[in-house]
Every structure is written in C-alpha cells, then in structure tokens.
Amino acid sequence: EIVLTQSPGTLSLSPGERATLSCRASQSVSSSYLAWYQQKPGQAPRLLIYAASSRATGIPDRFSGSGSGTDFTLTISRLEPEDFAVYYCQQYGSSQTFGQGTKVEIK
Amino acid sequence: QVQLLQSGAEVKKPGASVKVSCKASGYTFTNYYIHWVRQAPGQGLEWMGIIHPSGSTTTYAQKFRGRVTMTGDTSTSTVYMELTSLRSEDTAVYYCARDSTNGYSGYEWGSYFDSWGQGTLVTVSS
Helix, strand or coil: CCCEEEECCEEEECCCCCEEEEEEECCCCHHHCEEEEEECCCCCCEEEEECCCEECCCCCCCEEEEEECCEEEEEECCCCHHHCCEEEEEECCCCCEECCCEEEEEC | CCEEEECCCEEECCCCCEEEEEEEECCCHHHCCEEEEEECCCCCEEEEEEECCCCCCEEECHHHCCCEEEEEECCCCEEEEEECCCCHHHCEEEEEEEECCCCCCCCCCCCCEEEECCCEEEEECC
16 A cells, blocks of 8 residues: 655645645655645545646646655645645555645644 | 535444435536545545446445445435444544546546545444
C-alpha cells in the first residue's frame, strides 16, 4: 500500500499569503495519478486537482498542483477567506489511499 | 447537475449491521462507478471500495473484505453500502462519491472522485 504523508499538519497564514502544501508518497505514484481535495467543516470533500496538476472544473486558478514520482505540492497563490480548510491528497495509481490532511488556518 | 443524495443518520449497537443508500441524479447512472469512503470523527479519509452501479463489479479494500457489501439498483439509480459486525471504531461519516471516468477506468480501484454525497453519520454505541 502506498502511504501518503502530508506536511505540515497545520499551516497558519493570513489572507493574501501564499500556501504551499506537501504530499510525499512512500513509493512512486504511477502516471502522476494524484489528486487534491478541499474539505470544510461539516461538508464533503471537493475535488481541486487531478493528475497532479490539472484543475477540476470551476476551480480558481490560484490553486495549482505540481510534482511527480513521490513528491507533490499544492500551492494556493493568494489565500482568500474561503480557502481556510483541510486539504487532502489522494493517490489512485495503486489502489486508493489518502494523506492525513493539512489544515490551513487563519493566523 | 450531478447529485448524490444519501440516507439519513443511523445509530447502531455493536454487532449490528447498517445499510446506507446513495441515490444518483443528473447523469447516466450506469456510466459511472461509485466509491464509498468513510471519515471517523476528526480523522482523515479512508477508501472502502468501488461498485459498478449495475452491481456487476465490486472491489473492496482489503480492510473491509468480509464485512462490507456494495450493491446497486438501476431501477432507482441507487447504490447501497452494507457494513456488518459493527464496532465502535466504525463510528464515522460515510460518503459515496462518483468516479470521474465515464466507463471503466482501466483499474479495478477506479480513478479520482469528481462528485460526493453529503455524507451519512453512522454511530455505533451500546
């Protein structure tokens, strides 16, 4: 099973700042089959990024994904108030596993 | 628009079973596989398995094999997830989610998820 480790656990930032979230896999993720989801309290997750760097429909361009192999990054270029949430990475190249999440909180 | 509407919250005793439903609308039901994912209180996401809505194909995560059964009813565009021998550790919000691929993704575990149900809280307590 591929284990995904997200860091940091919590990111404290102010609106307008840049957020950089990391997702590291225990082995290479084939074909960059990696996705990112955003989850707000009491809500279901929402797809942001798939195939490591493709934005899902309707996702603002301040969200971007990058990486390959075992190291992936989600970047939010300028945090908006609605971006404070928990973010999960998911690999779907070898079964399905999720990272433990990174919480982006208001500083 | 794609909608996945799940059944309401459940409270069960240890050892009992629970069956959660997920009714799909807004797209051709049999063209997309459905996943089940759960989230324990304050915890992360855990994949349970995938079903073709006709019920013809299922793949379960190893952790849940023997305890989970996923079924589908094309007449009502509904998929079901039944979990048996419940224990306190099964207390969680259970989500259904649509696979992103129109048809078969090429992998028995599917692909990423493009739409989610609202979640169903299952509480296991004596």
